[in-house]
Amino acid sequence: MYKKLVFFTALLALCVVVLGAYVRLSDAGLGCPDWPGCYGKISPHHAAEDIAQAQEIQPGGPVSTHKAWKEMVHRYFAGTLGLLIGLIALLAWLKRKELDQSPILPTLLVGLVVFQALLGMWTVTERLKPFIVTSHLLGGLATLALLVWLALKQQGVNRYAKQNKVYKLKIWGLIGLLLVSLQIILGGWVSTNYAALACSGFPQCNGLWWPNMDYSHAFRVVRELGMTVDGDFLSREGLVAIHWTHRLGAYVVFLYLVWLGLKLLKMPSMRGIAQVMLLLLFVQVGLGISNVLMSLPLPVAVSHNLGAALLLIVMVNLNFRLNKAT
Numbered sequence: 242m243y244k245k246l247v248f249f250t251a252l253l254a255l256c257v258v259v260l261g262a263y264v265r266l267s268d269a270g271l272g273c274p275d276w277p278g279c280y281g282k283i284s285p286h287h288a289a290e291d292i293a294q295a296q297e298i299q300p301g302g303p304v305s306t307h308k309a310w311k312e313m314v315h316r317y318f319a320g321t322l323g324l325l326i327g328l329i330a331l332l333a334w335l336k337r338k339e340l341d342q343s344p345i346l347p348t349l350l351v352g353l354v355v356f357q358a359l360l361g362m363w364t365v366t367e368r369l370k371p372f373i374v375t376s377h378l379l380g381g382l383a384t385l386a387l388l389v390w391l392a393l394k395q396q397g398v399n400r401y402a403k404q405n406k407v408y409k410l411k412i413w414g415l416i417g418l419l420l421v422s423l424q425i426i427l428g429g430w431v432s433t434n435y436a437a438l439a440c441s442g443f444p445q446c447n448g449l450w451w452p453n454m455d456y457s458h459a460f461r462v463v464r465e466l467g468m469t470v471d472g473d474f475l476s477r478e479g480l481v482a483i484h485w486t487h488r489l490g491a492y493v494v495f496l497y498l499v500w501l502g503l504k505l506l507k508m509p510s511m512r513g514i515a516q517v518m519l520l521l522l523f524v525q526v527g528l529g530i531s532n533v534l535m536s537l538p539l540p541v542a543v544s545h546n547l548g549a550a551l552l553l554i555v556m557v558n559l560n561f562r563l564n565k566a567t
Contacts, residue, residue, distance in 0.1 A: 243332050243340060244395040250325040251388035255550055257322050258381045260315045262546035265378075265432060266539055270369050272308030276362040277316060285309035319361065323354045326384075329391075346391055353384055372462040374433040375426070382425060385550060386557050393561045410504065410511075414563045417501050418556040424494045425549050427487040430460070435467070437542070439480035443533050446485055454482035491529060498522050505559075510566070514559055521552045 264270055273279035273288070280291035285306055295304040330351045333344035360377040367373050431437055440446035455478035458469040467475050498518060505515035525548040531541050 243329075243336065244392075246325065246332070247329060247388065247392045247395055250322065250329060251385065251392045253318065253322050253325065254381070254385040254388050255554070257315070257318050258378075258385055258550050259543065259547050260318055261378065261381055262432075263539075263543050264311050264315045265374070266537075266542045266546075267308070267311060268303065269308035269311040270374070271303035271365060272305065272310070272312035274304060274365060276365045277320075279309050279313055285313055316361070319357075322384075323358065326350050326354050326388075342394060346387065346394075350384065350387055350391070353380065353387070356380060357384060369433070369466050371430065371433040371464070371466055375429040378429040378433070379426060382550060382553060386553055389554050389557045390561060393558060410501075410508075411563045413501055413504070414556075414560045417498060418560050420494050420497055421549075421552055421556050424487070424490045425553065427490050428545075428549060431483055431487045432546075433466075434475070434480065434483050436480040436483040437532060437537050439477065439484040440488065440533065443530050446481065446488070452481050452485060453478050454485060455479040456482050459483045459486075488529075491526065495522060495526055511559075511562070514555065514562065518552070518555045518559065521548060521555060524548055525552055 264272075273285070274295075275281065278288075279285050280288040282288040282291075285292060288309070289306070292304055292306055292309055295302065326347070330344065330347040333340065333342065333347040337344050357377065357380040360373060360380055363370075363373045364377050440452065442448060446452040455476050457479075458464075458475060459479045459482035461470050464470045465472075469475055469479075499522070502515045502519040502522070505511040505518075508515075525545065528541055528545040528548055532538075532545055535541060
């Protein structure tokens, strides 16, 4: 039961990450401008009168019935995820002798999911500040990664045979995981600053190989959405800097993972995961280019977020295998 619960919770975490991306990309992050309910009610249905008043005051604003439902469905899923993680931690302590596993990781997950809930609240109450929204995204992906690691532990260490050649790849696998994680951080910063369309065209940016950029404000984390720390509007050059940095990071990650994948393909025990990694990598690059050329269609943008989460899962899986095989 514990094994099935962990695997199901990891799958739910993936759904929560994708739902969060859908909410953010459809501009529904303030669909309910309070937390944890919607105007203090349990659902948008019960808050229909308050939503109608908000729409009357600001037609076309951030509050609407369909946006409120998107936001609340995400909260329902996230709340369920939190309860399941709490149950996993409880079972990990109660059954620690039978499971023959340390309950430390499930306990850390409880702390992380509590912090995630606070970030979710601050995302709303602080009006979508980029640093908080990006931190919320990264917290969700960290939760997913740790749940995947915990799920892999349930398969038993005997499944992974010791191999001398694998030891040499352990450090390269860790570097790959770090590069993917950094690229996800850059992607989150692009999304939360609405910089996805700051560069038109590919491979050039606005017809230039090296566009005009303003790095002095682009990566200042403590500021309001769309503003500099001085209270001025963030310039287009600042948005271009955010976008172009993410694109340059994509080139680095692509080249590194292709190199790593080719090395892994030479090892029969790693060939399967290497093929999955390379497939996801090429799909992810294709989705990123499509976002630029097609002006960020919602299905493609959400799929790009899903691709990032799946690539992270594969890299966690790879590092788990390399650790157990050395």
